[in-house]
Amino acid sequence: MKYQKILITGGAGFVGANLAIDFKKKYPQLTVIALDNLKRRGAELNINRLKEKGVEFVHGDVRCPEDLSGLDLGKNFLMIECSAEPSVLAGVNSSPEYLLNTNLMGAINCFEMARKSRADVIFLSTSRVYPIEPLTKLKYKETPTRYALDEKQPLVGVSEKGISEKFSLEGARSLYGATKLCSELIFQEYQAAYGLRGVINRCGVITGPWQMGKVDQGVVVLWMARHFFGGNLSYIGYGGKGKQVRDFIHVKDLFDLLDQQVGRIDKYDGQVFNVGGGVENSFSLLELTRLCRQVTDKKIKLGAVKETRPNDIRIYLTDSEKVKEATGWKPKIGLEKTLEDIHRWLIDNRDLLAPILS
Numbered sequence: 449m450k451y452q453k454i455l456i457t458g459g460a461g462f463v464g465a466n467l468a469i470d471f472k473k474k475y476p477q478l479t480v481i482a483l484d485n486l487k488r489r490g491a492e493l494n495i496n497r498l499k500e501k502g503v504e505f506v507h508g509d510v511r512c513p514e515d516l517s518g519l520d521l522g523k524n525f526l527m528i529e530c531s532a533e534p535s536v537l538a539g540v541n542s543s544p545e546y547l548l549n550t551n552l553m554g555a556i557n558c559f560e561m562a563r564k565s566r567a568d569v570i571f572l573s574t575s576r577v578y579p580i581e582p583l584t585k586l587k588y589k590e591t592p593t594r595y596a597l598d599e600k601q602p603l604v605g606v607s608e609k610g611i612s613e614k615f616s617l618e619g620a621r622s623l624y625g626a627t628k629l630c631s632e633l634i635f636q637e638y639q640a641a642y643g644l645r646g647v648i649n650r651c652g653v654i655t656g657p658w659q660m661g662k663v664d665q666g667v668v669v670l671w672m673a674r675h676f677f678g679g680n681l682s683y684i685g686y687g688g689k690g691k692q693v694r695d696f697i698h699v700k701d702l703f704d705l706l707d708q709q710v711g712r713i714d715k716y717d718g719q720v721f722n723v724g725g726g727v728e729n730s731f732s733l734l735e736l737t738r739l740c741r742q743v744t745d746k747k748i749k750l751g752a753v754k755e756t757r758p759n760d761i762r763i764y765l766t767d768s769e770k771v772k773e774a775t776g777w778k779p780k781i782g783l784e785k786t787l788e789d790i791h792r793w794l795i796d797n798r799d800l801l802a803p804i805l806s
């Protein structure tokens with residue numbers, strides 16, 4: 449590890465805290481600092497967990513440049529930008545102010561800090577940068593349990609394997625996706641103008657223990673938690689059949705990728721990668737329900753809402769060939785093992801998690 453210090457913004461969140469702990473575990477000499485404003489419900493549960501594992505927690509807000517410049521990190525550290533309002537429904541029936549100020553202005557504050565300190569940056573972006581309208585044009589077939597992409601597709605950058613980095617960026621994509629794409633553009637300008645080094649990872653669904661799943665974000669944990677604690681769920685949209693499809697990666701697989709990227713930032717500098725589980729690591733809601741029942745040994749009521757919500761997508765699969773070829777990385781943890789990990793975490797932390805997830 450060439451860095452002595454890593455700053456993880458959004459470091460008490462699901463992805464940030466898991467990465468912080470895994471980096472500290474693998475590189476005990478490393479100083480790992482997790483900065484978070486604790487906006488996300490449940491992030492507060494990570495403070496003790498971080499401290500116990502030797503990660504420094506700083507209460508701070510990426511919307512305040514002073515909170516970043518006040519950190520005494522010296523030069524040449526690594527920043528992993530994980531802070532966000534990560535819901536695709538943010539701003540839909542509410543003000544977009546928080547979303548814009550955190551995801552866009554906050555990200556710019558982070559890049560600015562990195563510019564001044566000559567820090568390298570890994571930026572966690574999202575598959576939601578791809579616009580919705582072209583995604584609704586994908587050719588698909590319907591199997592008994594899910595939708596699947598056709599071999600032949602009418603658009604560039606999509607195949608039966610999923611969406612590659614060549615897919616169109618023309619059109620509306622949700623305010624969340626737009627804040628992330630704008631941040632990517634600013635990041636690339638900082639790279640061109642100031643020589644800022646770093647990598648952009650456009651991630652599909654990431655999941656695993658310590659994700660505070662809720663209706664608008666974190667579907668896998670939401671599904672598991674409802675089965676575990678009891679409650680209702682609904683298949684929303686596309687006729688209410690539950691056949692919509694997502695791919696996913698376990699947060700441990702994301703760590704493996706970032707560990708590689710961090711080790712060779714000179715090699716991956718300037719790259720934009722789609723990062724996801726692809727066809728092998730994908731599920732429909734119907735299939736997810738089946739596996740949740742199997743893992744928890746519990747059955748809950750599943751409702752159906754036929755109407756599709758704004759910004760929803762029938763099928764999203766990531767074509768991660770580029771990152772796989774560049775790094776040799778591929779996700780190793782499948783859905784059943786991921787659900788078992790989540791189940792174990794729910795059992796071990798039932799009382800702590802019940803107020804948030806039940």
Ligand SMILES: NC(=O)c1ccc[n+]([C@@H]2O[C@H](COP(=O)([O-])OP(=O)(O)OC[C@H]3O[C@@H](n4cnc5c(N)ncnc54)[C@H](O)[C@@H]3O)[C@@H](O)[C@H]2O)c1
Nearest residue numbers: 458460461462463485486487488491509510531532653654
């Ligand atoms: N989880 C996924 O499926 C997924 C998929 C693609 C991309 N991402 C990206 O990964 C990153 C991490 O997402 P996550 O799933 O861990 O979400 P999360 O909500 O669990 O974590 C985000 C953290 O940022 C913090 N935060 C919010 N506003 C802040 C602010 N103004 N200042 C400082 N901290 C602030 C929150 O308190 C939270 O702890 C985000 O950038 C997200 O867009 C996540």
